[in-house]
Amino acid sequence: MAKAPKNAISPTRAEDYPEWYQQVIRAADLAENSPVRGCMVIKPWGYQLWENMQRALDDMFKATGHQNAYFPLFIPMSFLEKEAEHVEGFAKECAVVTHHRLEPDPEGGLRPAGELEEPLIVRPTSETIIGATYAKWVQSYRDLPILINQWANVVRWEMRTRMFLRTAEFLWQEGHTVHATEAEAIEETEKMIDVYADFARNWMAMPVTIGAKTPGERFPGAVETLSIEAMMQDRKALQAGTSHFLGQNFSKAQEIVFQSESGSREYAWTTSWGVSTRLVGALIMTHSDDDGFVVPPRLAPIHIVILPIYKEESRSAVLEYIDSLATALRDQSFHGAPIRVEVDDRDMRGGEKKWHHVKRGVPIRLEVGPKDMEKDSVFLARRDLGKSVPMPRQELIANVVELLDEIQQSLYDKADQLRRDNTVTITNEKDFRDYFTPQDPESPEIHGGFAWCHFADEESLQPLLKELKVTIRCIPREANDASGTCFATGKPAAKQAIFAKAY
């Protein structure tokens, strides 16, 4: 057997966190950079994670009354101009289609031809194109609410990209709803951020805080943006999902008008909400370790991998034993779906094979050889704990669902502990500066985590926040309602926010 390296991933998290992240993605075969600037290739193992996320979220959207539909990839340039803040937010980084064919270039190769009368934007988000359609659909209060979600690709021409976290093209879902009343639209906005929090906590095993964005951090064109914020292992914040109450801004820009029950003409109230393949990045950074990817069982493409160990003479007996074990495991249901078991009988050195699955994060690894068979037992390793223990076959079969749930819970608890250990309340600027200033110049990534602070005025804090590269993440729903004094200015402050460095 190949000698196991001390750690499968180099550098480790402590050595170079950003580079560790890239190396985990590589070692786990999740994705890679493509020949197209800023776009990535999502490889099968990474795409299965996204499929599992999609399935779970889609079920939650449907359970809350939403239906899926599909709207065009392209947005006419003039549509984007209608909502002033919105265009300001997206015009600077969008892919613009200007021609509709290629023709031979006299100097060789091809060149664009067939110029369009009006350029088309590849959607960076679809409020404008979907809103234009809704304006036709909505005539009367009887047409409301409209509760639609779209699974799609979008493009934002990011200059600095990082796989899953920030790519020019990414996959996401975007919900777009229309309501007759302000109260109903606000209720929808809240409901969907709760769905996202539920998904993050119970599927991703990722603790999150629900809160409202400050005006400077809102979605361009929104009246209110709610977000869920998670803490990564380098103690930076990651915004994992947003839900926007758009007020009547988009309905006024796009004339989404309805006749109310009393006969008056009224502008509708709209919301939008989305999560993206960024969640895969969040998943990687929340749970993975220096041996590679760690995935919570509820999202794992494979729950259990079984590695047969045999010499030629014991081959058929071991494989038969394993086959019956795999069937007994697959017959069980974990949260409504059959347990996913892979038997890896590839001709490969044992150490290499083991590390293949460790790096890919399979929650449970079983090794079974002739000696285990004799004892009617298996050798079991939990990916989250790392060490192997023998376990009687019957005990495994009886307890496997519980075991998967235990792994899921333990990943959540560990992430929650990290967040609690790295969250403080700060009341003055000196402590704030100390907290966010790296202790060790060699490791600029290592710094404090989340700081809960009362603050008076977002605008006046900007120089300090820019200097320290800190942002206001959100005003948490669970924040202390009591007013206090602003940590920076000492002025009376009604609200408390979470401050953090962020992805």
Added chain:
Amino acid sequence: MAKAPKNAISPTRAEDYPEWYQQVIRAADLAENSPVRGCMVIKPWGYQLWENMQRALDDMFKATGHQNAYFPLFIPMSFLEKEAEHVEGFAKECAVVTHHRLEPDPEGGLRPAGELEEPLIVRPTSETIIGATYAKWVQSYRDLPILINQWANVVRWEMRTRMFLRTAEFLWQEGHTVHATEAEAIEETEKMIDVYADFARNWMAMPVTIGAKTPGERFPGAVETLSIEAMMQDRKALQAGTSHFLGQNFSKAQEIVFQSESGSREYAWTTSWGVSTRLVGALIMTHSDDDGFVVPPRLAPIHIVILPIYKEESRSAVLEYIDSLATALRDQSFHGAPIRVEVDDRDMRGGEKKWHHVKRGVPIRLEVGPKDMEKDSVFLARRDLGKSVPMPRQELIANVVELLDEIQQSLYDKADQLRRDNTVTITNEKDFRDYFTPQDPESPEIHGGFAWCHFADEESLQPLLKELKVTIRCIPREANDASGTCFATGKPAAKQAIFAKAY
């Protein structure tokens, strides 16, 4: 109750088939044209059909060993130039991204800015971008086969569009596989066209013929293109899916090279295969009638709709009775998934409500009022037959799965009968001309259907085919192997093809 119109769709199929198609889409709320030229909005009812198709196909792809992945939306222009036939096939109709931001135009509004060094093409199909990635993945015969599928949107700048059948942007899946040997790649090409035929026949209830395209009709860059061809109700052919054996054309253009077991460097053999939202168009045109959409149960978003009929005093009793009926139906499984039942209790006139579901094609409609309750029975209407019959509740519950299967089969049989009634063998040009010349100048759509003919040379037939607007659909797998004489030239002909007008 509102008086039922004679037919819900105007014009009828006989009056104006192309317009009837548009009106069915409208009446069934499947899709609509968008403000973006050539792009459509797929509405929830239409998108659910696509989701059901996706789920079924995806399961079939996975059962045949494929995995999903995701590749970039954009293709650098230079990639397209590498395969000569391929660029010829797609350069004339593609969306070209030339800029990456918008800036204020001094004359008002916005204008494209930030010109790209190399233009990007929005993928019309992904052989080139996926091939470039595979070239990196493939080193040794151990890396083969690669069996990957992608669900994605693609863009082909069609000038004449028709909803679902031909749109600038459409949704599809594209499989892309790499093999060590020619035989294995050919086997894959055949296997996937069989998967498509299985899906068309057993899920869509749509009879199809499997065959090979003639050289003039092949996918640009393919060595061989297999297709499934279906007959629509106007007797035109619709190509519903294709599977391409690409030989070494793309591996040579993109350097997909591997070291064989014996150590030699060899070009790999590749395939690609796809079906698209065009299938929704095929589904509409295969089964729908002059009252609207008809959908086979296995793909229906809802299998059964229950319409309560009551006066205020009987309301709660009727709803309670229906609730228990719906539960008893939902508890049953139709081909592995629970039966999908909707209770439509909207406050709406009975006739209007009934026609709403007729036009949308729900396979079974139940009406239940106090009198039915007394007899412990329901009033049942099959969408495919149109008439209502009383049925004891217990009989319905006991036979509902069988009934859905019967509807599915009857739709297949009806479509198959149409195809048999409109397929002939033709051996001379005069009969060929007569067959494809409309009998009635007022109804140019009405003409013969499929003609099976021996032919000698594709090229020399072109003037005749162009004149009659007829194409060679395929050389059917099941064709008579015996050679004959060409229907047009009288020359010896080894092969028989299906000739038809086509979408």
